[in-house]
Amino acid sequence: xxxxxxxxxxxxxxxxxxxxxxxxxxxxxxxxxxxxxxxxxxxxxxxxxxxxxxxxxxxxxxxxxxxxxxxxxxxxxxxxxxxxxxxxxxxxxxxxxxxxxxxxxxxxxxxxxxxxxxxxxxxxxxxxxxxxxxxxxxxxxxxxxxxxxxxxxxxxxxxxxxxxxxxxxxxxxxxxxxxxxxxxxxxxxxxxxxxxxxxxxxxxxxxxxxxxxxxxxxxxxxxxxxxxxxxxxxxxxxxxxxxxxxxxxxxxxxxxxxxxxxxxxxxxxxxxxxxxxxxxxxxxxxxxxxxxxxxxxxxxxxxxxxxxxxxxxxxxxxxxxxxxxxxx
Amino acid sequence: xxxxxxxxxxxxxxxxxxxxxxxxxxxxxxxxxxxxxxxxxxxxxxxxxxxxxxxxxxxxxxxxxxxxxxxxxxxxxxxxxxxxxxxxxxxxxxxxxxxxxxxxxxxxxxxxxxxxxxxxxxxxxxxxxxxxxxxxxxxxxxxxxxxxxxxxxxxxxxxxxxxxxxxxxxxxxxxxxxxxxxxxxxxxxxxxxxxxxxxxxxxxxxxxxxxxxxxxxxxxxxxxxxxxxxxxxxxxxxxxxxxxxxxxxxxxxxxxxxxxxxxxxxxxxxxxxxxxxxxxxxxxxxxxxxxxxxxxxxxxxxxxxxxxxxxxxxxxxxxxxxxxxxxx
Numbered sequence: 001x002x003x004x005x006x007x008x009x010x011x012x013x014x015x016x017x018x019x020x021x022x023x024x025x026x027x028x029x030x031x032x033x034x035x036x037x038x039x040x041x042x043x044x045x046x047x048x049x050x051x052x053x054x055x056x057x058x059x060x061x062x063x064x065x066x067x068x069x070x071x072x073x074x075x076x077x078x079x080x081x082x083x084x085x086x087x088x089x090x091x092x093x094x095x096x097x098x099x100x101x102x103x104x105x106x107x108x109x110x111x112x113x114x115x116x117x118x119x120x121x122x123x124x125x126x127x128x129x130x131x132x133x134x135x136x137x138x139x140x141x142x143x144x145x146x147x148x149x150x151x152x153x154x155x156x157x158x159x160x161x162x163x164x165x166x167x168x169x170x171x172x173x174x175x176x177x178x179x180x181x182x183x184x185x186x187x188x189x190x191x192x193x194x195x196x197x198x199x200x201x202x203x204x205x206x207x208x209x210x211x212x213x214x215x216x217x218x219x220x221x222x223x224x225x226x227x228x229x230x231x232x233x234x235x236x237x238x239x240x241x242x243x244x245x246x247x248x249x250x251x252x253x254x255x256x257x258x259x260x261x262x263x264x265x266x267x268x269x270x271x272x273x274x275x276x277x278x279x280x281x282x283x284x285x286x287x288x289x290x291x292x293x294x295x296x297x298x299x300x301x302x303x304x305x306x307x308x309x310x311x312x313x314x315x316x317x318x319x320x321x322x323x324x325x326x327x328x
Numbered sequence: 329x330x331x332x333x334x335x336x337x338x339x340x341x342x343x344x345x346x347x348x349x350x351x352x353x354x355x356x357x358x359x360x361x362x363x364x365x366x367x368x369x370x371x372x373x374x375x376x377x378x379x380x381x382x383x384x385x386x387x388x389x390x391x392x393x394x395x396x397x398x399x400x401x402x403x404x405x406x407x408x409x410x411x412x413x414x415x416x417x418x419x420x421x422x423x424x425x426x427x428x429x430x431x432x433x434x435x436x437x438x439x440x441x442x443x444x445x446x447x448x449x450x451x452x453x454x455x456x457x458x459x460x461x462x463x464x465x466x467x468x469x470x471x472x473x474x475x476x477x478x479x480x481x482x483x484x485x486x487x488x489x490x491x492x493x494x495x496x497x498x499x500x501x502x503x504x505x506x507x508x509x510x511x512x513x514x515x516x517x518x519x520x521x522x523x524x525x526x527x528x529x530x531x532x533x534x535x536x537x538x539x540x541x542x543x544x545x546x547x548x549x550x551x552x553x554x555x556x557x558x559x560x561x562x563x564x565x566x567x568x569x570x571x572x573x574x575x576x577x578x579x580x581x582x583x584x585x586x587x588x589x590x591x592x593x594x595x596x597x598x599x600x601x602x603x604x605x606x607x608x609x610x611x612x613x614x615x616x617x618x619x620x621x622x623x624x625x626x627x628x629x630x631x632x633x634x635x636x637x638x639x640x641x642x643x644x645x646x647x648x649x650x651x652x653x654x655x656x
Contacts, residue, residue, distance in 0.1 A: 020645070052425045053395070053643050056384035056418060067381070086414035086440070090384060097380045112414070312640075315381050317348070 005101070006074040006289035007185075008151035010143070010173055011062025012135040012159050013080030013104075014114040015087040018274070018312055019054040021119040026127055033121070036128040036190045038162055044131035047117055056087075057313040058094035059116055061189055062157040064275045064314045068282025068304055070098035071320035074289055077101035077147050079173075081138040088113040088134070094315065104142050107134045118274050124309065126274040136163035140172045148173050149180040152289055153211065155281070158189030161197050174208045183240075185211035187281055188218035195221055205238040211288070212242040213281045219244055232259060241288075243298060245280050245305070253298040262298040265306035275314025280305040282320075303327055333429070334402040334617035335513075336479035338471070338501055339390025340463040340487050341408030341432075342442040343415040346602070346640055347382040349447045354455055361449070364456040364518045366490060372459035375445055384415075385641045386422035387444055389517055390485040392603045392642045396610025396632055398426035399648035402617055405429035405475050407501075409466040416441040416462070422643065432470050435462045446602050452637065454602040464491035468500045476501050477508040480617055481539065483609070486517030489525050502536045511568075513539035515609055516546035523549055533566040539616070540570040541609045547572055560587060569616075571626060573608050573633070581626040590626040593634035603642025608633040610648075631655055 026033050029047065039047070048054075058067075063078060070076045078095055082088035084106040091113060095102045114133040118126050138160070148154050154177045160166045177184050186209040188194050194201055194214075201222055205212055212235065216228055219242075223231040232254055235242040242254040250264035283304030287297035304320060311317055354361050357375065367375070376382075386395075391406060398404045406423055410416035412434040419441060423430045442461040446454050466488070476482050482505045488494045505512050514537040516522050522529055522542075529550055533540055540563065544556055547570075551559040560582055563570040570582040578592035611632030615625035632648060639645055 048421060049424070053386070053422045053645070054418075054425075055641065058381070090382075093376060094381045096377075097382075313383065317381070 004075065004150035005077045005147070005152065007066065007069050007153045007155055007285050008077040008079065008147050009062040009066035009155045010079045010160065010170065011157040012060050012114055012132065013063060013082045013091055014060035014116045014130065014135065015091055016057050016059030016116050016118045016274070016314060017048065017054045018057060018118045018120065018272070019051045021051065021121060023121055026119065026121070031127055031129065032192070033127050034125050035192045036130060036159065037192065039129045039131055041111070041131050041133070044115065044117065044129060047129055051117065051119070055312060056090065057315065058091045059118070059314050061159055061187065061278050062155060063095065064278035065155060065281045065285070066100055067094070067098055067315045068279045068320060069286055070100045071316045072282070072286045072324060073321045074286050077151060079104050079142055079144070079147065081107065081134045081142065082113045083107040083110065083134040085112050087115060101147070103144065107137055110134065110137065120272050120274070120312070124270045124273050126272060132163055136165065138163065138169055139165045140169045143169050143173045143176070145176050148176040148182070151182060153183045153185050153285060155185040155285065157187050158193045158197070158201065161193065161200065183210040184208060185213070185285065187213040187277065188222060191217040191221045194218050198222060198224065205235065210240045212239045213277065214242065215245045215277060241294065243280070243284050243301060245277055250302050251280065251298045253294045255294055260295050260298065262295060262302060264302045267306050267309060269310050271310055272312045273309050275308045276305045278314060279308040279316070300324070300328065332403065332478035333405045333475070333480065335394065335397050335481045335483050335613050336405040336407065336475050337390040337394035337483045338407045338488065338498065339485040340388050340442055340460065341391060341410045341419055342388035342444045342458065342463065343419055344385050344387030344444050344446045344602070344642060345376065345382045346385060346446045346448065347379045349379065349449060351449050354447065354449070359455055359457065360520070361455050362453050363520045364458060364487065365520065367457045367459055369439070369459050369461070372443065372445065372457060375457055379445065379447070383640060384418065385643065386419045387446070387642050389487055389515065389606050390483060391423065392606035393483060393609045393613070394428055395422070395426055395643045396607045396648060397614055398428045399644045400610065400614045400652060401649045402614050405479060407432050407470055407472070407475065409435065409462045409470065410441045411435040411438065411462040413440050415443060429475070431472065435465055438462065438465065448600050448602070448640070452598045452601050454600060460491060464493065466491065466497055467493045468497045471497050471500050471504070473504050476504040476510070479510060481511045481513050481613060483513040483613065485515050486521045486525070486529065489521065489528065511538040512536060513541070513613065515541040515605065516550060519545040519549045522546050526550060526552065533563065538568045540567045541605065542570065543573045543605060569622065571608070571612050571629060573605055578630050579608065579626045581622045583622060588623050588626065590623060590630060592630045595634050595637060597638050599638055600640045601637050603636045604633045606642055607636040607644065628652070628656065
């Protein structure tokens with residue numbers, strides 16, 4: 001079977017509500033900085049009512065990654081749950097506008113499309129409160145086996161481990177992918193998320209994930225250590241590839257044979273770090289699907305991540321294909 | 329009666345959908361550059377489906393102006409029609425987050441909240457296609473006489489002349505304002521809009537409007553001339569004050585006694601001109617309500633307009649009160 005898709009992403013389909021806040025706001029509302037926490041609709045509404053003027057923009061971690069991949073020219077598909085409401089239409093439009101295959105059935109009734117309050121502090125760091133809404137209705141029935149079988153890599157976000165039914169959907173996708181001889185890829189998403197599911201994520205890393213994405217905090221949390229070298233050595237035994245992002249310093253790519261440190265790109269006008277990890281994964285997987293060596297993949301991840309943090313929002317707002325040509 | 333509000337604005341309550349396009353897109357779809365044209369919902373949806381990834385953000389000309397005024401610290405109120413849908417909630421939130429009094433009843437059923445496709449070309453110019461949706465349901469019943477009577481200035485946008493019922497609402501507001509000894513202010517909005525209603529707008533300028541806002545094109549269209557000096561002399565006979573914006577060159581302020589040219593602020597990083605006229609009006613009216621002379625009001629308009637064009641979207645994304653302190 002030929003690969004119809006370079007990457008299929010499965011994730012929480014979310015519309016971001018981007019707003020600037022000062023650090024005091026987070027402290028007053030007892031929200032840990034740089035975290036993603038889940039909130040119910042009432043809490044989301046209450047927080048929103050206290051926040052200032054906002055921009056709305058499609059988001060969702062894996063959706064940002066697939067948008068980046070599509071913008072670079074990868075062949076892409078996405079699975080995620082929205083409701084057929086106005087925010088759902090925004091999400092649907094933005095995915096479709098990039099030519100991403102997106103055929104997941106939309107909810108007609110019930111809870112509304114997920115939204116994430118993205119609070120951006122003056123240091124460009126983002127802190128998120130997510131109301132999962134329709135995302136929790138993603139079930140294994142939404143995993144179209146044909147999509148998974150036709151994708152060279154199926155990429156999943158750790159955040160989707162929060163809605164119980166989605167776990168089953170993930171496990172189904174992983175089984176289908178491996179049965180078809182395809183690769184699975186997984187992002188640990190957030191250190192708090194890893195804290196919630198450490199044992200399950202560690203089991204996934206050992207047995208189910210071929211290509212793992214994590215930042216330093218997430219990897220340390222996964223292996224319950226403060227020693228990054230120990231964590232890297234641990235993950236080296238588990239996954240074919242682990243791509244560890246290290247903020248401004250770049251990334252470390254880990255395979256059974258080697259550990260490669262790759263310097264980050266200098267960014268002069270840091271505005272909003274939302275989507276940095278998501279777009280790193282996009283750049284890396286784009287290189288991977290084109291058969292580049294791991295060092296080049298890491299460098300492509302760094303480059304694409306450096307673009308998304310120069311503007312508000314977690315989706316590229318330029319043509320990344322041209323950006324790659326101009327900068328690599 | 330004391331002035332409870334410095335400015336009450338009445339306008340089309342719209343959510344903007346901001347997207348970058350090249351000039352060819354406008355040519356292919358036969359959309360005159362820099363214009364605002366009205367479209368029905370089907371046309372809006374069809375165009376949207378051909379546009380790329382977008383940002384959503386509260387807009388509406390007079391709403392942008394009142395947001396700017398509130399951000400500077402003016403006491404403000406707003407009248408405009410939204411539906412109680414998700415885009416309506418976005419609009420409602422952004423108005424409320426600035427402390428603007430907004431009590432207009434929301435539609436529960438019927439057409440959805442208005443949206444405007446704002447297409448930004450590489451030269452930072454914006455071209456707009458607006459689906460008026462719920463805006464057309466604004467009627468004279470929505471004009472709360474107490475709000476108008478308590479506002480030193482009632483500010484209205486020419487765009488609202490498009491929905492037929494809203495005209496009646498405007499005329500009612502103007503009558504109430506003048507009966508209460510208050511000022512009326514009006515923006516011509518768009519030269520195409522002036523073209524649609526030249527005779528009516530000229531009648532308003534002669535008899536109903538105290539403070540007129542227009543750019544050069546709109547003023548030329550109003551007086552059906554290509555001679556800007558002739559147009560300025562004509563408007564000088566009609567309004568107490570006319571503030572004519574002249575793009576990068578700044579503005580000309582016209583009163584029965586004087587004609588003052590005021591240089592614009594230099595902007596190095598022009599991104600998106602959406603809202604330039606709206607925020608000019610905000611800066612001008614903020615100065616006016618504080619009793620500044622007309623030259624200072626014009627300079628404040630120039631300053632506030634120069635901020636909004638350095639980022640995407642037509643609302644200020646910084647605290648304009650602080651911005652005034654730092655820059656005036």
